[in-house]
Amino acid sequence: MSSYRPERVGEQLHKEISRLLTHGIKDPRVALVTVTGVTLTRDLSSAKVFYNVTDEASERKDAERGLKSAAPFIRRELGKVMRLRFVPQIRFEYDSSIAYGQKIDELLHQVRDDLTDDPEDS
Numbered sequence: 001m002s003s004y005r006p007e008r009v010g011e012q013l014h015k016e017i018s019r020l021l022t023h024g025i026k027d028p029r030v031a032l033v034t035v036t037g038v039t040l041t042r043d044l045s046s047a048k049v050f051y052n053v054t055d056e057a058s059e060r061k062d063a064e065r066g067l068k069s070a071a072p073f074i075r076r077e078l079g080k081v082m083r084l085r086f087v088p089q090i091r092f093e094y095d096s097s098i099a100y101g102q103k104i105d106e107l108l109h110q111v112r113d114d115l116t117d118d119p120e121d122s
Helices: 004-026 057-081 096-118
Strands: 033-040 048-053 089-094
Touching: 004 048, 004 057, 004 089, 033 057, 048 057, 057 089
Parallel strands: 048 089
Antiparallel strands: 033 048
């Protein structure tokens, strides 16, 4: 029998971690971080928090270090806010799907422009 509890807890973790990153953490390295998703294991023991950074090249390494150092604080604050017996271990992972989607979008625009510029196909 499948349960939707991991999804519901993941949504709540997403909201609370996003709130903590914008209002609770004063570290400037995590100021431009956006949480894009949270996945939990079935037993709710560990959570992968996917994030993205607005400035890819220069800010990504700093944000990674800032999130790694803020993870114990975030877990402690989640324990205060959420009503869980055990707060899951948090692991931050960079979400490259947005950059991948932008690359595909650029390629599609390029193909469309090539098709409209080619007079032989008409």
